[in-house]
Amino acid sequence: MSQTSTSTNTYSVADIEAVMRRVTADLVMIASSTGAITEAKARNWAHDMELLASKGYLRMADLTLLSGGIEQMATRFTVEAESGSLKMNRPGGLMWPKVANPDLRIVLFYNDSYDQAAREKMRDKLKVGWVTSTADTSHSSLSLSSNRSYSSNSYGMQREDYSR
Numbered sequence: 001m002s003q004t005s006t007s008t009n010t011y012s013v014a015d016i017e018a019v020m021r022r023v024t025a026d027l028v029m030i031a032s033s034t035g036a037i038t039e040a041k042a043r044n045w046a047h048d049m050e051l052l053a054s055k056g057y058l059r060m061a062d063l064t065l066l067s068g069g070i071e072q073m074a075t076r077f078t079v080e081a082e083s084g085s086l087k088m089n090r091p092g093g094l095m096w097p098k099v100a101n102p103d104l105r106i107v108l109f110y111n112d113s114y115d116q117a118a119r120e121k122m123r124d125k126l127k128v129g130w131v132t133s134t135a136d137t138s139h140s141s142l143s144l145s146s147n148r149s150y151s152s153n154s155y156g157m158q159r160e161d162y163s164r
Contacts, residue, residue, distance in 0.1 A: 011081065011155035013054050018152035020050040023077055026159070027063070030075070033095060034065055036102035044127040045106055051125055053079060057114040062107045062137040067099035074139045074162040081155055107133045 024046035031042035045061075052058040064074040073096055108130060142162035150157050 011153045015152035015155040016050065016053050019150045019155060019157050020046060020053065022150040023049065023061075023157060023159075026075070030063065030065075030096045031104065033098070034102050034104060035098050036065060036104035048126045048128050048130070049077075049108070051122070052108070052110070052114070055118070055122070056081075057110050057118060057122070058108065059111045060109040062109070064105045064107075064135075064137070064139070065096060065099065066103040066105060068101045069103075071139060071141050071162075072097065072099050072164065074137075074142055076137075076139075076160045076162075078158045078160070079156075080149075080151070080158055105135060107135050107137055 024043065027042040027046050028039050031037045031039050049058055049061055058079055060079065061077045062074065063076075065072045139162040142164060144160060145163040146161045148159050150159065
């Protein structure tokens with residue numbers, strides 16, 4: 001005798017919006033504490049991340065604070081769709097410092113479904129002119145210092161923080 005069972009986790013655009021409100025708060029706090037970018041630029045990044053996530057295109061976003069080209073801190077947001085295992089934490093976490101010659105870099109990673117046709121369709125809806133990046137996002141000079149998660153139903157983002 002054998003048994004089979006299936007389960008389906010579902011989420012809606014409202015769940016993505018709930019998660020992205022926390023990610024947006026993180027980006028705005030990081031922009032404010034580092035002084036490396038404006039709040040408006042952080043909100044534009046968050047807008048595009050949410051739009052890409054709502055279409056199923058976003059896989060990961062990697063945010064890095066550099067000072068004179070040297071990594072100081074980083075945060076990686078990894079999409080966890082259909083998992084349902086993450087908890088909803090409050091935004092925040094590590095305090096990002098003000099550094100000399102600050103540069104805040106964000107690199108987005110996409111799912112395979114974000115092909116050329118999808119890029120063309122999304123181009124006029126995005127607020128940032130995203131370009132291909134060869135930036136090293138391994139954070140080999142930093143250590144994983146903390147993590148938290150944001151979720152709503154079975155949609156979530158795992159946040160990993162790296163610091164010196």
